[in-house]
Amino acid sequence: MAEKQHLYLVDGSAYIFRAYHRLPPLTNPEGTPVGAVYGYTTMLWKLAEDLDKAEGPTHLAVILDKSSRSFRNEIYSEYKAHRPDPPEDLVPQFPLIRDATRAFSLPCIEEPDVEADDMIATYARAAQRQGWDVTIVSSDKDLMQLVGEVDGARIDMLDTMKNARIYIDEVEEKFGVPPEKVGDVLALMGDSVDNIPGIFGVGPKTASKLIAEHGDLTAALDAAEGMKKSKLKERLIEHRADAELSRVLLTLKEDCALPQPLEDFRLDGVPPEPLAKFLETHGFASLLRRLDAGTGSPDKPNDLNPAKADNKGADASPDGNSQPLPEWPDVDRSTYECVQTLERLEHWIERAFAARLVAFDTETSDLDCMLCDLVGFSLALGPNDACYVPLAHGTGDMFDEKPEQIARETALAAIKPLLESDAVLKVGQNIKYDLNVLARHGIHVAPIHDTMVISFAMDAGREESGIGGGHGMDELAERHLGHTCLKFKDICGTGKKAIPFGQVPLDKATEYAAEDADVTWRLYQHLHRRLPLEGATRIYERVDRPLIPVVAGIEREGIKVDRAALSRLSEQFAETTARIEKEIHAEAGEEFTIGSPKQLGDVLFEKMGYKGGKKGKSGQYSTDQSVLEKLSQQGATIADKVLEYRQLSKLKSTYTDALQQAINPNTSRVHTSYSLVGAQTGRLSSTDPNLQNIPIRTEIGREIRKAFVPDDGNVLLAADYSQIELRLAAHMADVPQLKEAFEAGEDIHARTAKEMYGEVDRDTRAKAKTINFAILYGISRWGLAGRLGVEPDEAQEVIDTYFKRFPGIQNYIHQTLETVRAKGYSETLFGRKTWFPRINSKNQAERQGSERAAINAPIQGTSADIIKRAMTRMLPALAEAGLPDVRMLLQVHDELVFELPEGDVEAASPVIEKVMAEAALPAVELSVPLGIEIGTGASWDAAH
Template sequence: MSSRNHLYLVDGSSYIFRAYHQLPPLTNRHGLNVGAVYGYTTMLWKLADALDKEEGPTHLAVILDKGSHTFRNDLYDQYKAHRPPAPEDLVPQFPLIREATRAFSLPCIEEDGFEADDIIATYTVQARAQGWDVTIVSSDKDLAQLIQPGVDMLDTMKNERRSDSYVMEKFGVPPEKLRDVLALMGDSVDNVPGVPGVGAKTAAKLILEYGDLDAVLAAAPDMKPSKLRERLIEHADLARLSRDLVTLHCEVPLPQTLDELKLDGIPPEPLRHFLEDQGFSSLLSRMAVHAPGRTKADPVAAAAAPADPGTPDFVPLPPIDCDSYETVTTFERLDAWITQARESGIIAIDTETDSLDSIAAGLVGICLATAPGTACYIPLAHKSSDDMFGETPPQLPMAGVVARLAPLLVDPAVLKIGHNIKYDINVLARHGLQVSPIDDTMVMSFDLDAGQSLAGHGMDEIAHAVLEHSCISYKDVTGTGKKAISFAQVPLDAATRYGGEDADVTWRLWTRFRPRLHQEGATRIYELVDRPLIPVVAGMERAGVKVDRDHLSRLSGRFAQEMARLEEEIHAEAGQAFAIGSTQQLGAILFEKMGLKGGKKGKSGAYSTDVTVLEKMKADGVKIAGLVLDWRQLAKLKSTYTDALQAQINRETGRVHTSYSLTGAQTGRLSSTDPNLQNIPIRTEMGRQIRDAFVAEPGNVILAADYSQIELRLAAHMADVPQLRAAFQRGEDIHAATAQELFGEVNRDTRGRAKTINFAILYGISRWGLAARLEIDPEEAQAMIARYFDRFPGISVYINETLEKARASGHTLTLFGRKTWFPQIRSSIQHVRQGAERAAINAPIQGTSADIIKRAMARMGPALREAGLERVRMLLQVHDELVFELPESDVDAATPVIREVMAGAAAPMVTLSVPLGVEIGTGASWGAAH
């Protein structure tokens, strides 16, 4: 055998689809579809055998496509848009195909944002630069661009090697000019546009005559008049775009070096274990006599065991054994786990801390799982529960662990899975650790089952529902009440059981959720909307926002004075003093002492005094009801914001750091806690005064960018309302346009009513609800609703169709494919069913609005960096608004970038028939920016 290095690059993606289409459906002993897995395994076996019969490779790697979105989709949003999604029974086989590759002890390489062809091109260029020979195992015409002296292609289906003579014969040009031919002729399969009407022969003729694409396009105006000349001139930009799309990227960041692809034979393990686990008995029987690469492989697929119809559609998992987890206390064992993580390619990660606040929490330990049942706990900051006399338990120094884990946590070849991984990202970031790429099982659960259960998407609830496993509770290891201890004081054996279980359960949940994303149509919303947002929101939480403590203190004093004044008025109206905050005392005053109408007792025996009761009484002219509502509003603002915000200023940063939840609102909206910034009143003077407390650092300003009436714009699009669409396209006042349609005139009163109706209808409001809002009788409200539907019939059709689909399927969909489930929409209890119906009417609109602003948030950072605006920081997201802090000198440059990103956030996934308006203001504070 020659001493010259020879690299084989196997186009694994083409193998997968060939295997899938060649073999009939097969099932393994677990009841899973594995036809493609078996065919793929057989093809690898056959390749190893064939290579053994000739002067085979010294180095070899299998290259796969990581995902459907690559940099080419950013260049042209229609790239591969016409390709149907992978067959539903093939998608769950992808993880097993990767497992099969690793079972052969072969490198399995894939990279986010690039196609397998780009990785192959990069390895080819690097290998040739070192004088290696390269064979590309594929029949893909795009890869034929790489053929040159020392580089050939091997089509294993036809057992045919291809050199530059093949390209010349097939396409009429040498390999180095194939790119320009492909650019002119286009590709209908990948939806590369090319120049319409130009086929392979014409393209080759043009390139041979003029030399390259640029020369062809430059010469076009001087060509004889013809349709070809017209098409070349008209579609020159498409041709150049097509060239960019077919050009192979040769500078992909590679996860393994050429030397790491060295082929040292195929050892019997772990291949034997894989074949046994899958029930591939014919391959296993051959292996008993011959190893692949030392046998005459029979490509006939024969052997998966028959399926048991009662077997679940998931690979069975070993029982959870919390005593099997390892406590890692030496660097030798830590390095072994890191090696195992790289070999696995997938790890679950979880941090144990001493606080729920990810910005202030101390890191106590890190948990890793490399497979179901295989987990460890790395203690970092444990101490004795007896601070005076106890000994610190054995553990590794934080700095050493951080240094060793840092490369693993950013290794693009190792997927990091977490349950609410945003928390872990923030905790680890405080130690200089970055985490990518990521998956989040909590977000997966939400994207699959939002609204299905009231239990939520926390690990304990999901583990019980999905895995039928009850997790060790936090209080089981830390205790409760006065005897509660910090997690840092938990003994290592208990901490290992608890922490290891967190990582183990996360890994197991991922095996259940990942296949469902495709099977249930949730891949797009997870991959293109929610998952990209996780690191963005984590960064916003870390950035925080500066709050003026003195301003808040003054507001608290002012609110307290106003509350005292209102208290005196309320007591005067009641004729006695009482605790206004006590609903029991208030009810007794209103409905017993004062004898007011509308009192209804609940199951507790106390009168209801909620906001709906008091607002109705206020509308009926009951003065004390209005005073109590004002008092409650001030009390809430004081306790929730002006008092609480002062206590929530982080000592280290001097800023307030809210916590955003991607799973807190059923429709997909972000929600925030500690503090909740979503409920600060927008339209009241007091609410604006609170926003004035959110300020910029010296030299900076606050910029607020708000979608203008986005839900009405989406309703105009989704319900197909020509009048509203036209009004938005002309930039008109939509409430005035509605008033003109409904009442025939526009004045302050009719516009105000139209505004109320516009929003109320989208929430499925009843005539009684609208009557209460407009302070009219129900019959008049019903007449207004009827008139609205008469003028805008599309709204009525949209509501009816939405309800019909929701009743049939149990869920609604946003324009981006987000599902929201409404299990109560078929309830026999009228008010329960009607509540679900109202929510279902609004969910597609509000959910689409949430999806759009999420996409804007995910795109904002790259757009600002590309514009050289790295100092612009996105701090807050509140409903339809994004809040930034930036140097005052950057305002003029940042404003159009922010506006453009927000206005175009729906594209290319969704094309809207109405423009998205964005209102932007700046000021020293959040309030001043409005």
């Protein structure tokens, strides 16, 4: 009996991008980038070795995409329109990858006007008609439409990432329908990666259910008319044409012309000569040695990897400083140049263009980037190769002679082409500040890197170990370079004797400013090469780096506040606190300073005799909020009054008074500053002023939000992720009940109440809400007891019941803690690491604190990553929709706030909703929908 033929079709395009992201940037002896080529070669070699050990193919071919366009672009011009261009260093590797395929003496198929998927479909069907078995080496969901058997000839798939076979059962498990119906499901869902529209709001479960119930796409769409009134019905009817178009785009072309006959794909072994020549040409020494030794595919790419073979990796070092420094000379401030003429500045600019990378820093008169004057800037092109360009130095005395310096407008006109050139990378430390300073002068700096943000992407949380401090330049220089930078106070002084930077003598100013650029250059060269070695490239390049100019833009926009309304609130708060102060004194029987913890403690626990007072190391009683709340439960009305007094005093000083002072005299708006590295989990934090901690649920907090208003003719729009952390918990912990509830649009707290208590009423729902959030934050029995007002034993019973009803949550907590204890860090779905150096501490308080934070970090961090991705995509999407007047003003926890003309609300709302709902894609496909709540109004409060 003749041997049955078995054809393997390798989706080479998928291999290319996996290979590119797998390895750090590498170059061959000619200086050409070859990181992806090397990764592709090792992956192809490993595949061949694995197939040889298993049931090997008789025929094999690699299928590649010829170009980024195909016949589908003629059907739908927006097809794949949102796909970014391939990375610059990947483009020259495409022809080399084809050379690599041919070096293995394998057919390399690529045809114009059709995609690799279409060629795979055509060859697979052609082989199946001849009675051959076919295996498609890919995990692409579109290709799952081909899986199945005809007359004994079987088509399956091989996912090499998971080393798993995909056949009919696996397809049905993923989509809920047989392979031939997968295209119908995908047509309803759409695909944001390929910009296939589908029907917005229809997720995988809803799509699968519709096709399973009605049989196919047409029947499901026809059935919409008979459905009960719902948002789903409206969407199916309104967007029917989009779904039908999507089905056409998703249909694989199975009748392409065959550039080579199937018989040409027969495997007859790999002749060593062409492969050896290819490996030698590109410097792949370890692969060449393995080829000579006949030992099969390599396990690790050692020959081009910049990490040393004996390096234990970054994870082995608690301070993240495991990579050796290049042999740079020590910082020598005497080498820096003070540039005082246009001719010398043009010389530096010319050199910077040639270097293609320049470290850059500004010196200003104030920390507020929206109010400061630009005093000078510095450049660095290498170690000790740095300069300072003064622009506004002088003593400030009109009779004193100013030092020689270039006129500010002249210098900025000269530097502008460099800072805006796509050909030169600009590197900064907290470069967001510099972007805002220069934007006020009409200079928009790009492309950029930020050493502070790079450090955060790799080492967030490591500062908790006490080893290296935070991510400021001084800390990073000490930690990574072993260098102590000049301090600002060293040259400007402190207190009453402090002088502004513009009055610092030029020799001292040059040492300080040029050192900043020099150190930034060194930090970039050291830190940036760690990114791929430590798996941080993805989070930095896909989330953090693109966000920097977006956040800078938000800060420049600012938000308008009603000064008169704030003033009225301040007066009201002052009157109310004065009244409460008198009431407190009356209850105490004496006057005392309520803001003094010592005096308050003495009154409460000694004079008034309340129980539960505890003295700390300072010898005074604790009077924090938890203590006062316990006294309130005992019936101490004075405690309630003190709590109200404190809240009003804080709101007055922090918001109603401070916001009036924060109004920018030039823009008449308030400009907060967002820290990109302020929260360990990756959330943005707001300062100067902090707009993220205004109480949401209290009437007082709402009064403050009413003071945030738009310009005349505009409205504010607030778009909020609904219960995003619970949705992510349902996905990450794989909790069927919660996923079903979110898919169906149920009240998640009511669903939890039903699961926990068997009934839903106001009381059980409130308890369920508390439990849902508390357990995700790793709360203890004592903590939950305090929140529910029950005994610790009863709280433990609640926790046990919760875990029994939702075992996935308990498994998630257990697995997360085990992973963090072993690795030292947690990871979000997008790969953001948060380190917990005290997770194994012998100190119980430290250990338990780390455990609670570690449980929540992947969820809260993923939430932060998602809204960051939404922010980055938002303005381009609005511009593409013809809505350039929609401005993004604030990011507050899970909410984005916009200002827009009232007439743009109807058009802008679905764009904003779509961007936010699809922000995780294509990197992460969630098993729950992301709910978005949108409101508009004449104030921030009215928009909720």
